[in-house]
Amino acid sequence: MRKSIVSKSIISLIALIAILAFLSSTAAAASKVTLQPSSKSVYAGENITLNVVVTPDTQISGIQFDLEYDGSLFQIADVTEGNLFSQSGQKTLFSPGQIENGKLSNVYGCILGSSSVSTPATFATVTLKANTGVQGTSQFYLRNVTVSSSASKPVDVRLVNTGITVSEPKKPRGLLVKLIKSILG
Numbered sequence: 001m002r003k004s005i006v007s008k009s010i011i012s013l014i015a016l017i018a019i020l021a022f023l024s025s026t027a028a029a030a031s032k033v034t035l036q037p038s039s040k041s042v043y044a045g046e047n048i049t050l051n052v053v054v055t056p057d058t059q060i061s062g063i064q065f066d067l068e069y070d071g072s073l074f075q076i077a078d079v080t081e082g083n084l085f086s087q088s089g090q091k092t093l094f095s096p097g098q099i100e101n102g103k104l105s106n107v108y109g110c111i112l113g114s115s116s117v118s119t120p121a122t123f124a125t126v127t128l129k130a131n132t133g134v135q136g137t138s139q140f141y142l143r144n145v146t147v148s149s150s151a152s153k154p155v156d157v158r159l160v161n162t163g164i165t166v167s168e169p170k171k172p173r174g175l176l177v178k179l180i181k182s183i184l185g
Contacts, residue, residue, distance in 0.1 A: 030156035031056045031147045033065070033123075035140050037162055043169040045132040047077060050140060050162070052107075054084050054147065055120040058155055061085070062110030062148035063123055070138035071102030073166050074128045081109060082122030088115040096124075116150035130166045137165040 032055040042048040054063060063084075079096035086092055090113045097107035107124055111117070142159045149155050 029057045030158040031058065031060060032158045032160060033063070033142055033145055033147065034160040035067075035142060035162040037140075037164050040163070041165040041167060042128075042130045044130050044134055044166050045169075046130055048128050048130065048164060050126040050128055050164075051082065051122045052124045052126070052142075053082075053120065054123045056118045056147070056155075059116035059118050059150040060147055060155065061116040061150050061152070062108070063146065064106070064108035065145045066097075066106065066143040067104040067126065068141045068143055069102060069104075069128075070136070071100075073131055073134055073136055073138040074164075075131060076104055076126060077129045078127040079104065079107060080125050080127075082124050084121040084123040085109055085111045085117060087119060087121055088117050090115040094124075110148070114150075128164075135167055137163050139163045 034053045034055070036051045036053050038049045038051075052065065052067075054060070076099045079099075081092065081094040081096075088111055090111045092109060093112055094109040095107060098105045104126065109123060139161065140163065141161050145157050145159060147155050147157050
């Protein structure tokens with residue numbers, strides 16, 4: 001009889017562990033929103049793109065976000081819609097938001113109609129211009145991010161932010177400088 005009680009206790013413990021493992025894996029699921037720069041470094045005065053890539057864990061039909069960064073290092077030149085929602089074949093609504101020094105606010109987009117998507121893709125592309133005469137690293141932070149399910153309910157999100165370094169371009173030295181000076185006079 002004692003073996004029977006021990007056996008039932010072990011089976012109950014295994015069942016409890018299995019249920020907890022299932023619940024924790026379900027709770028850990030979230031749509032991932034990632035900032036993917038075309039490069040981790042740029043020379044002062046040059047442009048660089050920053051893609052906002054969404055990897056849904058469920059059917060989604062809308063997203064909104066703000067972006068914070070160091071305005072002394074970068075300016076936003078343009079914000080364009082990616083193909084995240086147009087891949088459904090439906091018409092979309094996209095707002096590039098409002099640009100302030102160090103902040104891009106109220107970028108949003110959605111599918112017009114009852115369609116939704118679950119395939120990872122770029123939601124928006126932000127074109128940045130590195131300011132001239134500066135050096136340093138700016139962190140880029142997603143803020144106020146909401147991803148909407150096909151039922152227009154917010155889903156859990158996991159954010160992946162990034163940083164981009166601005167450096168001064170290297171100046172030519174030696175024979176190259178002499179050659180350029182001789183050509184230009």
